[in-house]
Amino acid sequence: MKIAIAGAGAMGSRIGLMLHQAGNEVILIDRWPEHIKTIREKGLIGTFEDHEIVAHLPIFSPEEIVADHATVDLVVALTKSMQLEAMFQDIKPIIGEKTFVFCLLNGLGHEETLAKFVPRENIIFGTTTWTAGLAGPGHAKLVGTGSIELENLAPKGKAFTLEVLEVFQQAQLNPIYSSNVRYSIWKKACINGTLNGLCTILDCNIADLGSLQVTKGLLQAIVAEFAAVAQAEGIELNQHQVIQAIEATYDIKTQGLHYPSMYQDLILNHRKTEIDYINGAVWQKGQNYQIATPYCAFLTQLVHGKEELLQAN
Amino acid sequence: MKIAIAGAGAMGSRIGLMLHQAGNEVILIDRWPEHIKTIREKGLIGTFEDHEIVAHLPIFSPEEIVADHATVDLVVALTKSMQLEAMFQDIKPIIGEKTFVFCLLNGLGHEETLAKFVPRENIIFGTTTWTAGLAGPGHAKLVGTGSIELENLAPKGKAFTLEVLEVFQQAQLNPIYSSNVRYSIWKKACINGTLNGLCTILDCNIADLGSLQVTKGLLQAIVAEFAAVAQAEGIELNQHQVIQAIEATYDIKTQGLHYPSMYQDLILNHRKTEIDYINGAVWQKGQNYQIATPYCAFLTQLVHGKEELLQAN
Numbered sequence: 063m064k065i066a067i068a069g070a071g072a073m074g075s076r077i078g079l080m081l082h083q084a085g086n087e088v089i090l091i092d093r094w095p096e097h098i099k100t101i102r103e104k105g106l107i108g109t110f111e112d113h114e115i116v117a118h119l120p121i122f123s124p125e126e127i128v129a130d131h132a133t134v135d136l137v138v139a140l141t142k143s144m145q146l147e148a149m150f151q152d153i154k155p156i157i158g159e160k161t162f163v164f165c166l167l168n169g170l171g172h173e174e175t176l177a178k179f180v181p182r183e184n185i186i187f188g189t190t191t192w193t194a195g196l197a198g199p200g201h202a203k204l205v206g207t208g209s210i211e212l213e214n215l216a217p218k219g220k221a222f223t224l225e226v227l228e229v230f231q232q233a234q235l236n237p238i239y240s241s242n243v244r245y246s247i248w249k250k251a252c253i254n255g256t257l258n259g260l261c262t263i264l265d266c267n268i269a270d271l272g273s274l275q276v277t278k279g280l281l282q283a284i285v286a287e288f289a290a291v292a293q294a295e296g297i298e299l300n301q302h303q304v305i306q307a308i309e310a311t312y313d314i315k316t317q318g319l320h321y322p323s324m325y326q327d328l329i330l331n332h333r334k335t336e337i338d339y340i341n342g343a344v345w346q347k348g349q350n351y352q353i354a355t356p357y358c359a360f361l362t363q364l365v366h367g368k369e370e371l372l373q374a375n
Numbered sequence: 376m377k378i379a380i381a382g383a384g385a386m387g388s389r390i391g392l393m394l395h396q397a398g399n400e401v402i403l404i405d406r407w408p409e410h411i412k413t414i415r416e417k418g419l420i421g422t423f424e425d426h427e428i429v430a431h432l433p434i435f436s437p438e439e440i441v442a443d444h445a446t447v448d449l450v451v452a453l454t455k456s457m458q459l460e461a462m463f464q465d466i467k468p469i470i471g472e473k474t475f476v477f478c479l480l481n482g483l484g485h486e487e488t489l490a491k492f493v494p495r496e497n498i499i500f501g502t503t504t505w506t507a508g509l510a511g512p513g514h515a516k517l518v519g520t521g522s523i524e525l526e527n528l529a530p531k532g533k534a535f536t537l538e539v540l541e542v543f544q545q546a547q548l549n550p551i552y553s554s555n556v557r558y559s560i561w562k563k564a565c566i567n568g569t570l571n572g573l574c575t576i577l578d579c580n581i582a583d584l585g586s587l588q589v590t591k592g593l594l595q596a597i598v599a600e601f602a603a604v605a606q607a608e609g610i611e612l613n614q615h616q617v618i619q620a621i622e623a624t625y626d627i628k629t630q631g632l633h634y635p636s637m638y639q640d641l642i643l644n645h646r647k648t649e650i651d652y653i654n655g656a657v658w659q660k661g662q663n664y665q666i667a668t669p670y671c672a673f674l675t676q677l678v679h680g681k682e683e684l685l686q687a688n
Contacts, residue, residue, distance in 0.1 A: 356669035
């Protein structure tokens with residue numbers, strides 16, 4: 063299969079490498095100049111737990127995708143949330159009538175963005191438990207294991223989605239065909255929508271957050287807002303189950319001592335956060351449905367305030 | 376007039392000293408052992424801008440106020456909010472049938488607490504613009520000037536309140552008889568209920584808070600909640616005027632570079648805050664009146680979370 067990875071950061075590099083290893087024709091697209099330069103000079107290095115591989119994959123900046131570029135069968139979207147729309151504007155030439163987009167971004171609101179570029183029947187959504195890191199430009203660190211849940215948005219997309227499933231299976235990416243991927247996306251957004259914002263604003267790790275007397279009440283308030291808005295979109299979130307999943311992350315033997323990605327982005331690296339695609343998206347959607355979401359609104363405002371104070375960019 | 380200062384910290388020391396200078400019989404009541412010891416040994420020192428005084432005022436811990444203690448004409452309440460009730464439990468012996476209580480605490484909810492100890496017609500409320508600091512135990516630093524607005528809660532209390540006004544006038548404390556002290560208390564609570572909590576949670580000074588794009592929206596949301604609950608208590612807050620008063624504090628030539636008292640208490644000194652008597656009181660009162668106050672609730676929860684993380688006491 064001819065596959066473009068739109069956003070070849072840590073996770074994009076992992077998936078690109080594994081799909082390439084399984085014999086697919088993979089191209090990478092990313093905006094980071096040092097990453098592009100290093101991969102062009104030395105190839106993309108993948109350090110797995112017990113071995114290292116080097117893959118000489120073609121890599122382009124989005125601006126290099128010009129009109130005469132050949133189309134691909136599948137675009138795997140793995141940009142930061144705020145870069146998704148600009149990426150798809152730039153890579154229009156590789157999107158043909160038959161091209162599918164497989165969106166693996168965290169957060170909410172990406173359906174609406176992608177629908178501007180491809181018909182709904184050509185869209186696949188997914189969530190993944192794989193992790194990945196970058197040791198530096200052109201060098202992915204790939205430890206642990208994971209799986210990918212995926213589903214076509216419209217019934218007509220099922221046949222090709224099963225082909226994608228097969229390709230990912232061969233690449234040992236452990237795909238699972240989901241019966242309700244939008245539920246999984248909302249559930250994951252709830253986890254991010256509590257841990258990310260609260261640890262960032264309170265300046266603490268996940269276990270510390272879990273230890274606070276106020277946290278249970280905060281989770282209930284925030285998850286209830288996600289559930290009310292999800293319901294307006296036809297998804298019945300089981301709030302009790304979602305809160306259990308959040309509380310399962312407190313364990314210091316697993317994720318407890320970890321600072322969520324938003325904390326790392328904003329507090330450690332002074333980078334803008336994805337809050338607009340998590341709590342901010344619930345706030346925005348809530349306004350459209352006339353559902354009050356004050357906790358999501360306030361948390362979004364506080365994170366934006368903190369971004370401004372830290373001059374995040 | 377025989378006056379007890381219940382809570383002889385910085386502000387209590389100032390007012391006690393100035394009332395003593397004007398010839399009143401003043402006793403101090405406070406829980407801080409070093410403060411009591413120093414004042415008993417050396418007197419209470421007051422350093423004004425251009426002179427210093429030493430006043431040998433009697434000082435007691437609340438536990439020392441035992442059954443045979445003589446009653447006073449007036450108790451000026453100046454404890455921390457959370458210490459008010461315990462203080463009045465302890466000092467019952469000095470409160471006779473004719474004793475008035477003049478409450479100068481910031482925050483909300485003190486009417487209900489004081490009404491457990493004195494009839495409403497013996498209660499005076501006030502707000503002050505005087506400032507004060509302590510250079511150490513037994514040593515008050517008293518720069519600048521200010522005024523005190525005061526009013527009896529019940530019409531029957533007016534005659535004695537005017538006597539208090541006269542006494543405070545002689546002490547050059549610049550008292551003003553207010554026509555609506557509860558309005559002033561709510562307005563001041565709004566200022567504290569925005570600046571204190573937001574600067575504490577965002578870790579910034581007042582000018583920084585004022586510079587953020589999100590701040591106007593946050594002020595509007597928080598002040599609207601205060602106004603809705605105030606209205607249920609018969610007070611019509613002018614939200615526009617209150618927001619103007621808050622925004623007037625951003626100026627770096629006046630308070631802008633200042634960190635609010637809650638920030639100093641919690642972030643710098645790891646002390647528990649008065650949030651339960653500001654936003655927390657609005658949340659609590661809102662629940663009684665079935666008025667939604669999610670911004671006050673969330674801000675209260677965040678501050679309590681931060682207290683727990685910093686092991687404030």
